[in-house]
Amino acid sequence: MSERRIVLGLDYGTKTARALLVDPKSGDEIATAVAEYPHGVLESQLPDGTRLEADTALQNPRDYLTVLQQIVPEVLNAGGVQSEEVIGIGVDFTASSVLPTLKDGSPLCTLPEFSSNPYAWVKLWKDHAALPEAQDMTELAERRGETFLSYYGGRLFPEWMFPKTLRMLRMAPEVYTAADRLIEAGDWLVWQLCGEEKRSACQAGYKGLWSKSDGFPSEDYLGALHPEFATFAKEKLPSDIYPVGSRAGGLRESWARKIGLSPGIPIAVAMIDAHAAVLGSTVAETGKMVLALGTSTCHLVMHEKKILAGGIAGIVEDGIVPGLVAYESGQSAVGDIFAWFTKNQLPAHYHETAKQTGQDVFSYLQSLAAQIPSGQTGLLALDWWNGNRSTLMDASLSGLIMGLTLATRPEDIYRALIEATAFGTNAIIDNHTEQGIPVNELYACGGLSERNQLLLQIYADVTGRRLNVAASSQAAALGSAICGAVAAGPEMGGHATFSDATRAMARVKDKVYSPDPSAHAIFKRLYAEYLQLYETFGRGALDTMKRLREIRREAGS
């Protein structure tokens, strides 16, 4: 038998799933394999042609198993890894991606009587159809003074499990009644693999209105939303929820055969993808904020105490590491703003010059914007192209740019947009520190941290904090592998704690971005201006952005 021990991280994103094999001692990434979901994201119709309502985004749960049978054998083969060398498996998943199942875990959409009912499929995280339900739930919770509201910054989102399920009950009561279980897709996948329905505190805490101290919302509250909803948590959700890193069970014989692994390998309870990336960025302690920089940005930081801080989207005990409270904030568009800009605002000759000089257009723009000293664009923007998630939790806000003159160039605007997202992150940091949650250092991971050095330096300069970058380009999958190593435990060649596991397995790049004092001084002045606009347009002094939406809606009707 081989001496080598390997852990497997499974990372289920929006369009693809990824498998990563990691050495739990050295952290060496042995091999990776990726596959797209055969049905992708269903936004306009089901495979049988059934039309979907607006703002819907569904997935086929069978796809998760199909790709699993593809990527695991492929990654083992690519890494030259023997089945008996794999000692643990971790899973991260998008959330809240929810599906209704029978008691045995069969998804309702796989039953002939429900296969044409959209509510029987996986409601993907970005499905926003439950907006009215989220509003109703928020208003009722406010009126009743429900404590749980304070764990979520005072507002529920249509992306979460409860609003999605309430909508199911309202729109498709037959599906609701037939469902023995409503479950996160990540928890469901773990259930499939090990035969145990063991749900994760990470998903339940951030997306399922559950907390370690209070459990789920009361029957009273739920019943006031809809009589049949009263018993939702009691009947369709289990009350035992497990901290991240817990062992959910061992790999079932049937699945072991299908994917070429040994039966009985420990499987960790699931984790939300962005939260797994925290571990993959080396962070398992307090005071270090991880920025998962992608199309949007997720900000996660841990603290010993549970402080019901305002303007924070999720406050969850054991949410990332057992024993610590994890705080989540977010910016709803970051990379998306830059992509919008290059698609909609960039003259031809920028694309041409980039091509001629063998760069992609973002690299070329970066090189131009990097030549502009801090404070020299004359511009200031509010980074609200997709609303403001944190700290204002207001999707009706919109983007603003000012300081425009006839001499303003595209690279000035590009730089101002990067600066605006840095100011937005700084507002989130301030919101933590002002309420007693320290943020000492920053850790970046995700797509933008791989390819935008200018952005990283600006973030350091604006925040006045050292910024480290995850060495792994697949920090979420690495975080899952870390969970697998902790679930396996030291006796099997894994690790006893997240601290041990992250220390051994995760790394940051040598290059650390340190704030430049003179740039920081200039940005402090610009940030004061940003904050003034933030307050003015974000907290009601000037409700122009909301009224522009109203005017558009009413003029269009």
Add this chain to the structure above:
Amino acid sequence: MSERRIVLGLDYGTKTARALLVDPKSGDEIATAVAEYPHGVLESQLPDGTRLEADTALQNPRDYLTVLQQIVPEVLNAGGVQSEEVIGIGVDFTASSVLPTLKDGSPLCTLPEFSSNPYAWVKLWKDHAALPEAQDMTELAERRGETFLSYYGGRLFPEWMFPKTLRMLRMAPEVYTAADRLIEAGDWLVWQLCGEEKRSACQAGYKGLWSKSDGFPSEDYLGALHPEFATFAKEKLPSDIYPVGSRAGGLRESWARKIGLSPGIPIAVAMIDAHAAVLGSTVAETGKMVLALGTSTCHLVMHEKKILAGGIAGIVEDGIVPGLVAYESGQSAVGDIFAWFTKNQLPAHYHETAKQTGQDVFSYLQSLAAQIPSGQTGLLALDWWNGNRSTLMDASLSGLIMGLTLATRPEDIYRALIEATAFGTNAIIDNHTEQGIPVNELYACGGLSERNQLLLQIYADVTGRRLNVAASSQAAALGSAICGAVAAGPEMGGHATFSDATRAMARVKDKVYSPDPSAHAIFKRLYAEYLQLYETFGRGALDTMKRLREIRREAGS
């Protein structure tokens, strides 16, 4: 001798001069000829290589005569017009474009001892080097409570004759001392042609701090700026100023020979180009505001009474038509904003599709933006890309756009920019009507009125006013021809009054833009939002724009 009577309009712009022959009875435009100034605009150096300070823009006065000898023979030839058929000449000119001369009218820059001194050349209207002088003059006038300040909205501009001359006195006292005269280039040209120094109330009133009731500023005030400046008006400017349409004199023998016309033809006193365009747009009465729509917009309206209204850049008796007070406002960038947008913000495929469909890019953008119903962009902009001339007179303000989302398209922004310039014009109209100066109907002339139907309709919809468009594409030159016809008088085949002359000679297009009531209702709501931003950022509640400039300046030093 021929029965036909023809008048000649000469229009001196920034880069070119134009000659237009018009039938004073029918208004038919017989022929036109255009020529560029040989030396163009001198912005970095004199022809001999002398370097120029920043914000300088000079011209060579000889160029005005050179092109005259080219365009007049050319237009006579093109129109098949005999010299004896021409009965009157009018001249319009950019202003304040000022030059120092000897008593006989010789420009100082033509004397060898001054040819290398930039202050001896024509300071073109857009020369902004006298900014400190304009500020000093404004502050002193404020402190002393000088009445004349209220004719100019409370602020003097560096473009005007007095600040330019004060700067000459400070920087090049030898030129100031040698100058017997400081004179507008338009008045100087008339002087050359007829041998009489007869200055126009239009130029003196708008750009020369002169008013019919008060004359020039006092020696006391001028002397407090600089001891030698006390006698400036008394010694270097004549006290007799003539209303527009007055006959300055007859064409001198020498010039008649040079340009192929008969000696003695009546020549009208000069007029500012935008003001001449009012006449060329059929307007010689009260209540009709003319918008000269070009790179910037000039707004002119007349009223019986002299009302010292705030936020109006110039209030001049007899400024356009004798017996009426003419009020001038302006937006410092309009067409310039659209040009900036297409150069800096428009992706390649817009240019490509325009080309493929045989349109220029503005026409293509118009066709896309015209498909967007009013109020449906979700955007709102402040049109201050080059500051705000009226009603705020603040060059330190800058452009703003808000309501941006990931779904915002270039054509949405283009439409929002047009709407913003319409809102800016509406704020100017409101400023008149609120202070008792009626604006009943709009008349558009200038480049944008020729080629942007969408803009014209939006202006009608936003302002809720009928908008007429000058039939002539050369409204300023036509206005000059009208002056020539009035100077000639009815006995020679011209006209007795401006009313008669404009009625006979100027026309509007058949197509009148009428406000659409439902669009107007939507724009009223958007305009209320615009006004709130206008007040907030324009009048000190949020001085963000000024501070962005400060930060840029201080960070750059």
